[in-house]
Amino acid sequence: MLDLHGVTGVLYYYGTNDLANGCDATRILRSYREVFQRLHAAGIKVYVTPVTSRPGYTDQNNLDRHTVGSHVKKRNSCDGTCDGVMDFDQVLKDPLKPNSINPAYDTGDGVHANIAGQRALADYVSLPMLLSSTAHH
Template identity: 70%
Template sequence: MAVEGTAVLGRHGAGLRDNYLTPAGSGDHAADTSGAAYTSTVSSTLVVSAVDVHNPALKGTVVPFGSSVVDGIGSTNCGPGCTQLGADKRWTDDLARRIVAASAPLAVANAGVSGTTSAPSCPGMPPSVAGLDAGSRLDRDVLALHGVTAVIYYYGTNDLAYGCDGPAILASYRAVFQRLRAAGIAVYVTPSTPRPGYDDRANLARHEIGLFVSQWSSCGGTCSGVVDFDQVLKDPLKPNSILPAYDNGDGIHANVAGQQALADFVSVPMLTGAR
């Protein structure tokens, strides 16, 4: 039996570019040779469920996995009065360009979803991100992809902001790392980066996470290595804040310069040798 209704398009909210649509009710313009009918704009990117590319030259895929710090918030901010909308200046984009320049046989698949957490539940978590924690997303956004050899795990900032404590966050880390390692995927973890809005309890938890991640440079033997974005972004004069030159202005996300600094910090040979 056919069921009539309205289909909801798949949408990536942080598209960070203008995309063009025809106005509602204007009819089918799929065969148009001109773009004149496409007068409506949306900042989201409308997406298909997946794109799979067969490239025998590639030896693996690196998946940056996390929240808005992976999604790319801040990457259009190139300084006072300067915006680079649609320039693809996320640190993951910059990393992909470095990989191409180094002729490394790797692809980069950004799996950042803004607002999400590593832990499945935190006291202040908004309903809009319930069920989108790292463990719940893992199958769809990482394990279902072909050829994944490494994950850069950049989670924890929202967990702390939503009131999760260190043990709850670390329990989620261990559970996700175990599943990734069981799948033969190398896991490179970054400590939770600074955020001036954290209270003392959150900062204590952040340092607890940092100590765990740095233990033996392998999360106490549960991950493959550490990518210390905390050291890249923190202000040496105010270690719980982002360096002003890298701050998007919200104290949470990196601007264009900070995004490039994060990308430059990642070791391409480390990723190439994963597995």
């Protein structure tokens, strides 16, 4: 049982470290389905961001990342398994190297967003969508 008092929605940002440590798209998507079912059963809406880029990903990691991203974006609802998509990958990606973080948003490690990147993500989050999740409870 999920014991999350007052939580009506979550932003699910998962998979970046998992891909780097040997998980593939199949395992990540199976995990997504299981977690989303548990959250929905607890009355919690689920908003998902595709896996963001990371230096050192192999070609297979990037293929898996794009497989997960395509699933998340399908019908803008993880093919009907989540309540919405917040595409942090689109916000953070380098327009010249789409498998990398935009240098203006990079802490320098290629993985984590700096203050400007965090601000860009916060500006991107749809407050009306998140607030609408409270109207149904």
